[in-house]
Amino acid sequence: MNDFAALLDRLAYEPRRNAKLRLLQDFFAGTPDPERGWALAAMTGGLTFREAKPALIRGLVEERVDPVLFGLSHNYVGDLAETTALIWPGPLHQDPPPSAGEGARGAGGRGERRPRLAALDQTSPEAGFPSPDPLRGPPSPAEGGGPLPGPGHNNPPPHVPTLAEVVETLATTPKRALPQHLAGWLDALDETGRWALLKLVTGNLRVGVSARLAKTAIGALGGHEADAVEQVWHGLKPPYAELFAWVEGRGERPESLNPAPFRPPMLSHPIEEEADLDKLDAEAFSAEWKWDGIRVQLAGGRDSHGSQVRKVYSRTGEDITHAFPDLAEAITFDGAIDGELLILRERRVQSFNVLQQRLNRKAVTGKLLEDFPAHVRAYDLLAADGEDLRTLPFAERRARLEALVTHLDHARIDLSPVVPFATWPDLAAARADPASVGAGADADAIEGVMLKRRDSPYLPGRPKGPWWKWKREPHIVDAVMMYAQRGHGKRSSFYSDYTFGCWRAGEAGDELVPVGKAYHGFTDAELQKLDRYVRNNTVKRFGPVREVTHGREAGLVLEIAFEGVQRSTRHKSGVALRFPRVSRIRWDKPPAEADRIDVLERILARGEKEIAPGATMEGSE
């Protein structure tokens, strides 16, 4: 576990792809089975165990540390796993066994790689090597970092678990035994180990390594491309012993057992401004609407017993078939369709708001299926009848797709229509007003256009050049910053999340009412200025939240860009913005001139054309 933790730690600080690759290769080459296989599974999302809920971890910490101090710390650090790893009283306050080799420290030799643990050993002065600060006694439990009344001198050092042990225990442990295991491991590991363990058990292992990068590293062990690994991938199970045997030349190439594998999707780059199009040849591209749904892949095929396998995958390869039995039922073909998942009522595409109501449900009930019928608008065909089509040009794949969808003739699967255009200005006009070029009533569910080179093969990842997305212009509103909260992750401890409001008529004259929250859209340099502004203009503090000056005379106007407006029961204003972000900071604009909420109400009225569940053409509702 410590080797894996050390790898993750180094990866977390390493920005360069090639250096990450080298670290991964070194790790995979130098770590035995099954440890490396479990590590691979952890990094590619291939582990299935009962994840520890944040509440469980919080509970464990709060048995050891003052909950208020823990809460403040968590708020500051911005990450539960890291806060816990740092604050955990840990084994370091236990007396080290005598002659534990620490005498070597004076000679500069360090047999073991445990820098943080050793670093903190100053709390227990060693014989013959005075602690730098002999006054420094062990802190008391009330300080949050202190030891519990712990084991005495004769206890053996805690057992540091292997990753394999952790994964296997998690898979077989009943829920009630989980806290005890977890606490034992946390006691045994150093700070880096605790951090890695907690990231793992909470299913939050993001260290800047994509599944693709890990597979590239694996492939490189045997001189294979990542695609070669991808091809056999879905037939394999952790800890991937046969995969390692193959790339190391000790075994046969594994046979893919999955007749309906996931194929990594091809993604697009954004067109930032119309001028970008001048560099592209309009004749070489085909255009489609960009639908406001979620990207899915429908894969089908026959297994060795001849029965049909049906899979619905998310764009990251997550198997979501169980949530969409209505779609799975339509997978009667052998092949893989790439498309957009949408909710259609009366053949009209519903807003993302409606789709979300289907996505966020745990139980898939009959009523849910009836009220939120899922459809796929197909735009590509990756494989058919055992043939990999991804190397064919887009135009040919499209022809095959059209033939398949026509042949299927299934109400759940239709074709993503092609948007006709001859010149870029034609396309700009279509993007500005989709209804005018055949989108009809679905125009509100369109968030722009997609451009695909007719001659482009289907390339997994985000190759630059063949596919472009050109999103609709966002809506804009000038709002006033009202509250600020510290961010998470990269922005932890900066005031980077801003609640903003618009004016409306109140009982005592005009008042600001919050309409949304934005936490991106600004540069790091702007963030520093905003953070400074928040600190210098705080009027009240509510735990992690600061209220900043906001009135007619004083306050900061933020220009907010957003994709749409929804009704909201959570906001006092009754509206909520979709994808709000700060598009400009209006240091110059007096807050009294910020927009009124009526602006948002009007946009809302335009978008509120969704059809009630179960409505008929006659409109019984």
Place this chain on the structure above:
Amino acid sequence: MPKRASDLLTLTREGLYCPLGRFHVDPTRPVERALITHGHADHARAGHGAVLATGQTLRIMATRYGEDFCARREEAPLGKRMRIGDVTVFFAPAGHVLGSAQIAIEGEGGRIVVSGDYKRASDPTCLPFEVVPCDVFITEATFGLPVFRHPDTRDEVRKLLDSVKLFPERAHIVGAYALGKAQRVMALLREEGWDRPIHLHGAMERLTALYKDEGIPLGETPKVVAADRKNLHGAIVLCPPSSIQDLWSRKFPDPVTAFASGWMRVRARARQKGVELPLVISDHSDWPDLCRTIRDTGAEEVWVTHGQEDALVHWCGTQGIRAKPLHLLGYGDDGEAEPDPASSPAMEEASS
């Protein structure tokens, strides 16, 4: 005593003020008479009438702001009791940087100690912190959260040396605050046996020379010559934090970016600065030391100047010690935000 505490010390627009002695402590704006705890720019500003501080702090201020940084200098020898107005004051070592001191103010039968910034960990470049028993203790809380437990500096410096060994072809650029941290890192490197030159960014030259004049051996510390940067394979280079990401540092051979700061304890903070090799070396007290110091002083009341005051105030409550946050603006920029590169480089010391 607590009833009279406000006669001894109160809060004004300029900062902490002693009405009975008619002086300010570490004021953030020009005042008639200032007592200064240490030379960092957020505590020691130019333009006061009279300044009372340790000799080393006075010399640091003169080095930074010029000989005319105030109208009148008064040196405070450590431990010497001085009568000012109706109070008695004396300075005691704070262990923060060269010349740093706590200021004890006595009057009305009680004693208040303004600690300034302080640390308890050992530092070869300054005198160790001395506990001064008092009724009211005024503390910082830069690292006032239990997640901050500073590791042994020797291991952090070895991390740097190990990396130099692993990448002998790459220059190691270490961001460190120009006053205190930089010289401490140099001294620690010498303690760990690094006897090659330690290369300095121009912004660190004068203060480093001052440290050497004060009798602190730092070895050979040549200033980086722009044209030579490309030849500094395997060199250790110290520069102000704002320089670790500029073009200046990109001209070294395949630089490894390191940063010596207590903030490096939190991963996100290291990543925010694009640091590849975080070195957790701080000149402030960590959480256990803040708690220990408050207990050691025996104070029945604690005022928290700046930093993570909420947690420390809460902890004092659990110990039956009265505590309040002062929310002082202008110190350490709340001790959190990375300093704005646009502001003066000296300000960066605030959040070390």
